[in-house]
Amino acid sequence: MADQFLAEQHKWTLFQNSQSDEADSWVMLTRDGEIVPIPGEKILHTSRPRVSLEVSTPRELQIAEPFSLRCDNGIAYITNERVIYLPARPSENFKSFFAPVLNFSDTHVQSSWMIGPWSWGGTVRPVTGGGIPMHIPRIDVKFVFRDGGHSDFQTKFEWLKERLHHAQELGLIPGQNLDPPPPYEPSTPGPLSSGASGGAPADAQAQQQPPQPAPDEPPPDYVEAQSQAITMQYEERMREEAERQ
Template identity: 45%
Template sequence: MSINWVTLRDNGDIVPLDNERIRLRINKVSLDLTVPKALRQGREPFSRKSDNGTAYLTTRRVIYIPSQPTPELKSFQAWILDCQDSYVHSPLIGAWYWAGTVRPSPGGGVPPDIPRLNLKLTFREGGHYDFYQRFEELKERMEHVRQLQQETGQFINIPDEPLPTYEPRQPGTSESNNLDPNTLASRSRSTSSASQNIRPDEPPPAYEEAQAQQLSMRLEGHIRDEEERS
C-alpha cells in the first residue's frame, strides 16, 4: 500500500495502470488507517483519516480518493494481494464497513518500521456488499494465478472477467443437472445488494470445483499460446 501515489486526471478521476480496469466506484465512503494496537508501543503515532471520499476497486488495487485532500492524505492505494483478513461488519449504531490489514509498500509513505496497518472503509450510503464480494472474487483469481506462476515459472496475465457467481434456480424454471463450467459462467450476476435476492447459504455440491476447473482451463490455454509464440 502507498499514500499519495495514485495518479489523477484533471477532473479528479484516477488513471488506471497498464492492463488495469476499474470494477467498482462508490461515493460517500470514509477511510481510517491506523497502526494495530499490538504494534503501537515504541513507535511514533501514525494514522490517516478521511470522513468522505470515493472508494475504487480495480483489477489490481483498492483505491481511495478523499473529497477534501490534505497534504497528508491526497490518495491511498493498496495492492489486492497485500490485503489480508478482510471482512464486512455492521456496528450497533452506524453504517456497514469493510476492514482488513494491509502491508505497506517500500517508499509508499508509511514509516518503514510499521509492517502492517489496519484499514477500514465505511460505506455511508451502501455498497459494502458489492465491494466485499468483488474484492473476494478478484483476490481469489489473483492468488490462483500466482500459484500457477510459481508452479510453471511463466508469467500469466490475470483474466479480466470475474468468476461466475452462483444463482439459485427461479421458480417455474428447469435446467440440466449436469451443468458444465461454461454454462455456469454464462449466468447473470446480481451483486447490487445483499438483500436483493434470497440465496442459500452454500452453492450446490461441486460448484467450487467447476469454477476452479473453468479458470484452470483458461489459464492452461493461455500458457500453451505463450509457448507456441515463443
C-alpha cells in the same frame, strides 16, 4: 546487449507509469481528478459516495510512534490490481490511498452500531513508497460505507482476490489473466505473400532482417529511476526487519 537494454527500458517504463509526483501516494490523477491507471489496469468496482477511510497502526505492534489517518468522505475503487481511495476534498496532507489487493489479509465486514453504517476492512502490508512510515510493517484499514454498498464491495474484492491467488499459483501475471480465454477457432491458411526473393513467406523474410542496433544512450531519467528503485528496496528491507522484531 540489445535485449538487455530493451528489458531495462521496459522495466523503467513500468516503474515510471506506476509512480506519482506526490510524495505521499502512488495514485496518479488527471487534472480532473480521474485515476490514471497503471499499465493493464481496469476499474472493476466503484463504491457509492460518502465512504470514509480509517488507517491506524495495529495495537499489538506496540510501536513508539504509531501512525493514523482518517478521511470522512470519499470514494473507494477496486481495480484488477489494487484497492484505491480518493477523498472528496483532497488536502496537502492527504490526496489518495491505495494498496495492492494481495496485500490485504483478514478482510471482513462489520457494524459498530445496531443502526449504524457497515464497514469493510482488514490488515494491509503497506506499499513501499506509499506514504506509510517504513518502520510500520502492517496497518489496519477500514472503509465505512455511509450510503451502503459494503456487501457489493466485499463480494467483488473476494472474487478478485481468489482469481489473483489462482493466477499466482499458475505462474501468471496477477491482474492480467482474470477472464477466460476466447474459444479456439482454427484459422484457415491464407495465401503466402510474395517478396523479392521469389515468394518467400513474410515471416521468413522478417527473420532474415539484421537486428536493430541498441541505442547508445539509456532512456531519459534512467539514472534517477535506478536511484529511486534502490531507495524502494531499502525501505522494503526496513519493513521486513520491523516485521521480525
